[in-house]
Amino acid sequence: MKNLILEKTDQVRWYTNMRDVFEAANIAPQDYDWYVSDIETNWKPPGFKLDDQWFTGDELAGFLLANEIQFIWAVFSAVPKGLRPITTPAPCVEDNPRYWDGTEPGPQLEGALFEIACWDSSGTILINLPAQAIDSFVTRYPGAKPLAAARS
Template sequence: MNLILERSKFVTYYTYIDTIFEKIPGFRNYNYFISDLEYNHCEDPRLHKNDFFITGLELYEIVQKEKIQFLWGVLSAFKSVAKLTPPFPYADGNPAFWQGSPQSQADGAEFEIVCWDSCRTLFIGVSEEIQQSLKILYPDIKNLDEENRKRKKPNTTSHNFD
C-alpha cells in the first residue's frame, strides 16, 4: 500500500518524522538506508554524510533531540543492514511517485518513507499494520495510488500537483 500525507489538518509541518517514530514505535525496529537527504539543520554528525545506514532507534533519538525537518530524502526500511549499490533511491525530481503504483526503489526494502520538498510525506509499500497505524495518527492520509489515478498530467518540475 502506498500513502501520501499532504494538506492534512493533523500536520503542522510536513516531513518532520519524529511524530511517526514516537507514536508508532514499530518504525524504530528497522534499519534505514537514507539517501538523497536534505534537511533544515542537524548538529548530530551521524546525519552529516550521504547514502548511509542507521538504526531506527538511532534515527528516533536524533529526530527527537534535533527536531529536524527533512526537506528531501528517502528512508528505505530494512529488517537488517543490506548491501546496496548505486543508483540509490532519490526523491528530488523523481517522477515515478506520481504515476500508477510506485514501488520501493531499494531492492529488498520493507517500505520507504519519502520526504518530498518539505510539503508531502509518502509511504511506499507499507504493510497493512503500518497503514492502519498511520490512518489512526493521520485520519486524512490518502491512498497515493488512488490520488495518482485522479491526476491528469503531473507537473514534476514545479512540484505542484493541485
C-alpha cells in the same frame, strides 16, 4: 491501500517530521536498519552529514529523539536488521517519476521492506508499509489518501 500520501492538510504541525511519522504509523525505528538518501533538511545538527547514509534502528531512533528536524527531501528505506544491500542507484524522491506514473511503486532499494519519502517539506509518501502501520497512520491522520489519488 498499499501506498499513501499526506499533503494539503492542517492535521500536522509540519510535514516530514520523521519522529511524528514513525509515531503515527506505530513503527519502531529500532526494528529495522535504515538507508536514508536524497537528504535535505531545515538545519544540520552538529555531526550530521547530508550525504546518503546507513543508520541502525537504534541510531536513527536516538537521532530523531535528540533532534527536532524537518526533512525537506529524503527517502527512508527500511531493511531487515543486518541487511546492507548495494545502494546504487540511491533511492531518490525529488526526481522520481515512479510516484506519479500511475503504477503502485514499491521500495526503490533492493531488499527494502518499505520506504517513507519526504516530499519538498509539504508531503509525506508512504510506500509499502505494513497494513497495521497504514491503519495506524490513517487513524492519526484521516487526511492521508491513496498515493494514486494524488496523481495528476
